[in-house]
Amino acid sequence: MNTPAPLLNKIFLFLVIVIILTGFKITSSKLADDKEDIASMLDSFNAAAARADYTGYFNFFTSDAIFIGTDATERWDKQQFMVWAKKYFDRGRAWNFKSIDRHIYISDNKNLGWFDELLNTQMKICRGSGVVVKKDGVWKIQQYVLSITMPNDQIDGAIKLKAPMEDSIIHSLIKK
Secondary structure (H helix, E strand, C coil), rough: CCCCCHHHHHHHHHHHHHHHHHHHHHHHHHHHHHHHHHHHHHHHHHHHHCCCHHHHHHHHEEEEEEEEECCCCCEEEEHHHHHHHHHHHHCCCCCCEEEEEEEEECCCCCEEEEEEEEECCCEEEEEEEEEEEEECCCCEEEEEEECCCCCHHHHHHHHHHHHHHHHHHHHHHHHH
């Protein structure tokens, strides 16, 4: 039995469309899974700090991670950050950050991500942002940046408060 060419063309076109749509669904589903995994990791990361789980908290970082804090002098590798933070974890409470608005992005190769989020903290609203990498199927923090937010109409007052301390930092960095 001979099948007419136009019918074969339609069947072929239908199969191509099904394959493309199935592939798209799998890709977008995987992307959603990765975003969920990163969000869950970040929530667990913040929860570990709130519980003062020193080991658990620092296990979320890669071995060569960088942490950038709110002070201009706070740029630490993982080991330096661990030393600085230990006193807070040892007292039984570190910090308690809760994400209130989060955005997560994934690279095309699916092994690199980045995020930004607004956090409800004891310092009021802060911004956390960073880079995450997938290592052995697990998302880890490669770089984390914590920033204090400042309403635009309050900037002039904040500059007056911080200028005396930061002018010397600026001067020493320019001299480098």
